Amino acid sequence: MRLEISCHDRVGLAKDILEVLEQYGINLLAIDASNFGFIYLQFAEIGFETLSELMPQLRKIESVTDVRTASFMPSEQKHYALKTLLKTLPDLVFSIDIKSNVRIVNESALLALELEEEQVIGQPLSSWVNGFSFGRWLTEPESLSQAARVHIGSNEYLAEVLPIYLPDEAKDESEPVLVGAVVSLKSPARVGKQFNALQSQIVGFETVLAVSELMKKVLTTATRMSQLDAPLLITGETGTGKELMAKASHEASLRREKPFIAINCAALPDSIAEESLFGVYQDGEVIKRGLVDEAKGGTIFFDEVAEMCSGAQAKLLRLLQDGSYRRVGGTSEIRADVRIICSTQKNLAELCQEGKFREALYYRINVLSYHIPALRERKQDIIPLTEMFLEHYSQQLSSPTRRLSGPCKELLLNYAWPGNVRQLKNAIFRAVSMHSGGVELTPEQLKLPSYAEGFGYFDNDFEGSLDEAMKQFEASLLRRLYPAYPSTRQLAKKLGVSHTAIANKLRDYRISKKK
Known part of the structure; x- marks a missing residue:
């Protein structure tokens, strides 16, 4: 059992906390304190009723602002990260x-x-x-x-x-x-080998443009980590270039002459996870090679590892723990010779706490890590990136390279870019491919959907009332769900309303089963 206590620094705070634990007869196994206003406690498992009483008592202590359960202690993460790093170092x-x-x-x-x-x-x-x-x-x-x-x-x-x-x-x-x-x-x-790698180390990251100091620091960190063989976790929002950085890390490493294999974790269901990763052995021969075998000597990139199903998580954890695997149908252990790089746009620590991601796997993949900032956080890179994409797509589509107009630059810098670099790249491709004359790129040609930070997309051209909009959404939802729940009772149960209400709405919106 672990607790995270949010607090303000105060002399005697730890003593007051220990006194509360003593009242409940709780023996403290470990305590961590940070400079960021947190104290972490670890003790043996206690019953739900005791925990329900303990947490409010801790919140009553002066300078304590909140108490909640935690998945791990900071010292535990450091310990396992160090242990895994040392184990993987050649x-x-x-x-x-x-x-x-x-x-x-x-x-x-x-x-x-x-x-x-x-x-x-x-x-x-x-x-x-x-x-x-x-x-x-x-x-x-x-x-x-x-x-x-x-x-x-x-x-x-x-x-x-x-x-x-x-x-x-x-x-x-x-x-x-x-x-x-x-x-x-x-x-x-x-x-x-390291000397030769250093001579050409820039090759892996030369395609990554970085003008802002924030992105330069990320590149410095990524370049150093590319030479280490330990597992690497790359975090960042969608479209920030996590796969690009993973590929660059591979190209800048000692494994660059070997394969780089990217795996979409959302497309790796339990039923095929083991076969896909490790292959199949039958009647004395390999009838299907696994991805770990195909990537031998190289790198496997697990894209959006948070989407990985529980079965695949277990297989990856065993591979990282033992450093070996066994083909489906086989009996012999095979030593794996791959580097594991993972990416995610989600908070894995929170998913661990919610029981949606294996805590042990999180420790294993988070040995080395860095975060790619969102495009809105490194605005100095926006105009250089835009000009680079303009030149690239203009050459690719045999179109004249245009300049950015003043209003266009202002829009680019002030836009929130929820899709980050990928969205910018697609917007420029669309503008270049639809070129119809003129020497400057204008805001109208970018056709960026309106977006407000914290609120999401909205439509400037919307007409009508809120009631009409709600009916349009309701009708669209029912049309999409009705084929999967083809009776009023099934659909009503799915949506948590009466079957009479569903029947009336289907009739009002003229939605019927397809014959």
Whole structure:
């Protein structure tokens, strides 16, 4: 059981909260506090009646503004994200303390050492890694990042040694305290591949136009993440270019020579999810290759992962957890060699809380993530994007490239763009394809539907009364539903009204069964 407490900062607030928990005999398992006005509590499951009493009592505490259940603690998400990231990294990673003893080790390092985690934790890193004195480096007056050639047995690696500093609360915050280091070991082959990738890294993102500082920051983050093999989650509204960024991430990665396969999650029902993803094995041979097999060595992009059915979510979770899969009808486990990138325009955290998305899967896919801002949030990009699309479609349609008129620029900058870049692109294509002379593009030629932020689309040309509009909508709804519910009782049950009322409306609107 987890609770999220919205509050204002106050001395003694945590004490007051703990006293309420004590009144109900609740043993606190964990507590998280953030700088954004939230406190998170984790404790054993309690009954609904106890919870119904507890939450109002917590709301009564001074400085508490709201209390609600939460799907996870922030520390849990960080823990699982770090664990998954370390597991998927191909490099050998160690975290050592001030005495150079290993505190954290990833799976790649354990495989190279041929040891279990309990055999490595707490032991000096120098027991296996030779060629660099970690103990001496940690005792230097100023420990700076280092790169050195080291060995594990007869195997050579490039070691990157990064110091870990924490602020000393007893001193001024400008005097941090060295508490250990993170040591990353790369093989010569891995270093060579990364160097080659960096030489052509711009290729993946050269088609993404970014003039605004907001979008430039997104590109910087995306470029860095393209070199990591961990799962990536891209969020943003519809039409912001999530698939374009996913494709660019693939093209800028070490996997760019291998396939990039995009999957529409809404079109992946339970009945075919396992076959589509993993393939079918029958009578000693593969009769259908799965998408994971087809993308071997490359990237699979799950578009709008929030639309994925529960069965497909379970299959994807197992793939991410185990790193392997089994074909339908097969008995052997196959090691997967793909990178997973997902996108969504929905709030997955809220869907987890509502039970509509698997919490464990959310942790697995949200190891690396970034958000693509809406077009209205980066207005500096609107005119450059428009001019780029104008030039592109003018050349494609053999039409003269026109300028943007002043009123047209004003409309472009002030419009809310609910469809974002996709909507802008389609509007320009329509304007160019319907070109009928003139050297400037005008607002009338864009034919943008009227849209008010927070209210949606509306029709400037509407005529009539509200009652007439309601009748038009009612008639349209009944015409669409009647074929699926072909009796007055079925249709009435669907719409929550009496069958007599439905019969009268069908007669009034002259709606009848098709013969």
